[in-house]
Amino acid sequence: MDTIAARIAATQERVAAAARRSGRAPDAVRLVGVTKTHPPELVAEALAAGLGDQNITANVVLPSTIDTPGNRKHDPTAGDGRWVQPEAIAAV
Template identity: 60%
Template sequence: MDLAGKVAIVTGGTGGLGVAVVERLLGAGATVITPYVDEMAFARLHECCPTAIGLRVDLTDEAATKAAYDTVATTHGGIDILINAAGGFAGGQPVHQTSWSLWQAQLDINLKTAVISCAAAIPHLINRGGGAIVNVSSRTATQPGANLAAYAAAKRAVLQLTEALAAELLPHNITVNAVLPSVIDTPANRAAMPNADRARWVKPEEIAAVIHFLVGPTARIISGAAIPVYGKA
């Protein structure tokens, strides 16, 4: 229960990785708030994590996100932890065959949501005297890969965001790190790649354990790191 008394916001908490993160932080004693837009997705999360608190908000809406996070801080006494796990993948075509609308969509879901959530949450972390932020980037952000440019660019930008925030928030006792998954063993990925060797994929619970460590008391000396969490994938 090393996170007892801590208030955590987990974006993307209804997704394949997010559910594992929510469950892990709840198990560590944190109060966990999960922004969502899909009622059915949150209902499924609530079945396995009944103490998770839902927060209906569009994370690409700057004003709405700020108002929602302000309400969280007022209701629960502050915010200590932010996990930016909201995101999504689209691609599969060369750059010259990829429309700008797909680039924009990837930037919005992977980068814009993280930037807006950080802007809304950070003042409250500062008011608490410190805290922790973990951004979910991707292995693709650091390695060349054909037909993945829009997704990779958005996730690479998440790494730059992480580094900038780590430098800016150092005086405020706020750590900022990123994890870099590869293929995660989720139902969606199993359906999309039915013939893949799933034995090499990393389970969401394993990545959630790393995120838990990064926001916990024993990782206060780690900030600005990009941590591979792709195992043998």
């Protein structure tokens, strides 16, 4: 069980079993995965493992500041060049 797809399937089965034990319909329970340490590539791998087919989506929070006019108003140095350009985000 070393693939993301296998781990997702095992987690879904454990959640479904717990729902049945408590008298709830498994499809009435929503599974929400959260990570603060795994890279976006693993989130993409999880979606490729079939989550997208189950109408499950992903939101990825950018771990940096975006170079916008509003942010530049508060810091004209643009983080000394470390801020992410909006075009770089659009290219993803």
